[in-house]
Amino acid sequence: MIKDITLGYDQQTKELYEMQKASYLIEAKLINYYEIPPLVETFEQLVKCGEKFMAYLEDEKLLGAISYTVENQELTICRMIVHPHHFRKGIAGTLLLAVEEKAISNKSIKVSTGKDNTPAKNLYIKHNFTLLQDIEVAPGLYISLFGKNLLG
Template sequence: MRADTPPEPAVTAAAPEDAGPIWSLQRAAYLTEAQLYGDPYLPPLTEGREQVRASFDRGPVLKAVLEGRIVGAVRGVAADRAFLVNRLAVAPDVRRRGIGRALMAELERRAAADHPGLERFALATGHGSEDNLRFFRSLGYTEASRERLSDHLVLVHLGKPAPGAAPGEPVP
């Protein structure tokens, strides 16, 4: 590795004892979303440490570790034939280094391996989160619908087919 090449994060399964650092990371990562929408009560910011810990019982939670620090996390849950991606978070000081992409690739790989009948991946982000929308589109996600949550926030629901899903199936 060249001296000017930043180290790669290690993406692995998180453990319940990682809930505290993941909770702190999530709050730091979603602060920019709160500022964008002028809303400090977005669900990722109001979720408590125990709710993060409880997410380990519902589905996989992955973490990205760089130089001993958790710098990224994502979680998901299987629901019928879909896999719902939730709470992708990358520390603001290490964004745009491929951490989110690595987390998403590993989560999708694990979900497809663990759920052979999986037809699609689904997630949601805010309508004004242009960087997030651009990022998810670059991963193959397309817009399925929009849902108004309040005067200032519309959720954009995105989806993409799981590997092996029949072509032409609807992707909500």
Template sequence: MIVQLSNHKYETAKSILALQQQSYYTEAVLIDNFDIPALNESVEAIRSSKETFVGYFVEGELRALIAYEHQEKKLQITRLVVHPDFFRRGFASYLMKYLLNHHLDTLIYAHTSEKNQPAIDLYYSFGFVISRKFNLPDGHPMVVLERYSSYA
């Protein structure tokens, strides 16, 4: 079941944090970079975030989520995480479809590591293209993927 999350509530923020730490730890191993800011985020940072969080629940447990910031006709995906036990089961795709169906006529973009091929492949499968490459201050290569969402 997909629902919007109330990240300002302590227990919800705690669940978001636990899920993203598990998911981003797996990503950190994959890309060989443990400087992912979300790994060191706090419950209070999530509670005060202005992002919109949408979660995917399985048997009452938060197993995946997508978060974004939306301004007029531009939307940035800020988080897309899946519990490692649920990788490759379509949860990220379900959340992407949800997002695309609810934000038509919008430029949607996301940043990810150039080394995170599973994430890049997911974005490609939804018609995203790499629009820019850049390096973080530590030299880690990143990409920006975007697509104009006129239909899902």
């Protein structure tokens, strides 16, 4: 089940925070960069980030989440979080489809990931995102920016 959630000083947000650390540690290892913002942010910063969140729940247990912002005609996916024990079960794809429904009135979706994060890049390509460019964001660290235009 996918549902919108509001972050706060509660148990679910604490679980999300811990899951985010575990999930982004995997990406950090893939791209050999350990200063990824979601990996180094504090609990307080997460609670106050201002992003909208959707959670993937199974039997009331949090297994994944996606966050996004909307500005003008563009929805930007900020975080894709899946508990490492639940990788490769379709959770990220389900979350992508759910966020697309939120973007129907918008014209485009953007998302980025580490250039060397092949599993994430494959996920976005599978869901019809187009690689727009690779950007060097720190010396020797590149991210891949993907976009998808929606009909309507």
